[in-house]
Amino acid sequence: MKLTTMREAIATYVHDGDTVAIEGFTACICFAAAHEIIRQGRRDLTLCRMTPDLIYDQMVAAGCARKLVFSYLGNPGVGPLHAVRRAVEKSIPAPLELEEYSHFGMVARYIAGAYRLPFFPLRSYLGSDLPKVNPRIRFVESPYGDGAVAVVPPLNPDVAIIHAQRADANGNTQLWGLLGAQKEAAFAARHVIVVAEEIVDEEVIRSDPNRTLIPGLIVDAVVHEPYGAHPSYVQGYYDRDNDFYLRWDEISRDEAATCAWLEEWVYGVRDRAEYVEKMGRETWERLQPAQAWARPVNYG
């Protein structure tokens, strides 16, 4: 039985020193998993994400991370990630190593990992200083005489955590809206935890197979966690809490305020259900999205 609790899933599949990818580009970022990792006191994690976003800012502030592997380090549309900056610039609460790529480079690393290839080629990094500061970005001569091409090595996380609209109890997972690099990250990982807004019957999945991003085949644990991606969003379920992204800019500027926030909203709640209740109904009403249903298609 793959259906389990977040506490159990994190205890089983996330260990000190692991390489962890909680993917999701702006949407479907599983803050519920991050908060459980913080509560369980994991240390020395190598955290991979194209955009570390608030989720890794919070994990860095809580002292979970040793290293970030990323391509865009910011609070999107707002400003910098202050906790990450404190760690990089002042080693607070601990030093933080950075390994950086461009977006396409990160995607290419997941693809190489998922395809079990030794590297993946892309036409990027020409003229850029990035290869000078990241020796894992290299250039190889095309064996077909087409000049030099950049290559990046595979990224195979110990665990990938994917948040989605719906999954069945076996982990067959359907996701819509922004797809980011979730499929590639999941197939690249040694273990996969799927976190879903809704657990549905296998029949629902089978009624729309094109929408299945991740097959249960590669999934180890399934967690039912409504609102598990807040303050990011889940298309059709709840909107992005832009107010919180702005508020985090204020909170995270100050180390004490950051710790107080973690104390109240992460350590101070038992699980996501308590966080959801504590946020209050007005939050969820404010984030209620409009209706925009797709037309059904005939698979017969």
Place this chain on the structure above:
Amino acid sequence: MSDYSPSEMMIVAAARALAGIRTVFVGVGLPNIACNLAQRTVAPDLELVYESGVYGARPARLPLSIGDPALITGALSVCSMADLFGLYLQGGRIDVAFLGGAQIDRYGNLNTTVIGDYAHPKVRLPGSGGACEIAIHARQVFIIMRLSRRSFVERLDFLTSPGHLSGSGEREQLGMPGRGPQVVVTDKCVFRFDAGTGEMVVVSLHPGVRLEDVRAEMGWDPRVSPDLRETEPPTPEELRLLREELDPLGVYRS
């Protein structure tokens, strides 16, 4: 008459540069609003492409980030980022990309990575995002940045995204498919790039701005076009769209 802000002039000038363009890769912040304005004025067939995986967005309100849910509702296509970067960008389907940065040099090279030394930075910036490959592949790159001595520098602290590197011809030698930066729109003036040298040239000054004002905000003495003009001020309709429809809260206009 100057009942508009320098930012409004900058957004309007950037939007006009998109006249007749079909596909534009949109960034966060000012490019976002410029592209949304262009779609409602000079480029109705403009397809907005976002690195988050959205092609052909028709946002009902101004998106707050490149991953805003408003970009997905009603879009022509939403795909994985592997498809977006592999098929759309590297596949050569992007006419224009908007980029910006913390620092730019005379050849339009951009820094979005660090101020100071890489290992011990004074300021750690976001990094590349998709900008490095966008700068290489888009047919043309348009840059939108506020003019200031801190940003327009003689030497970048870090070269994140290549412009014309150290002059014309270098991109071609390296085999870059895109033509690189073509225009830089600021809150004081517009630059284009000299075909011979690849260097930035002042081509128009916004109303009320003098050449000294531009020089005072730059880390090098810029070349000036012999046909230096005054930028057309915003029309009442452009200002109405900006103020009433695109940015009613004035986030980007101040």
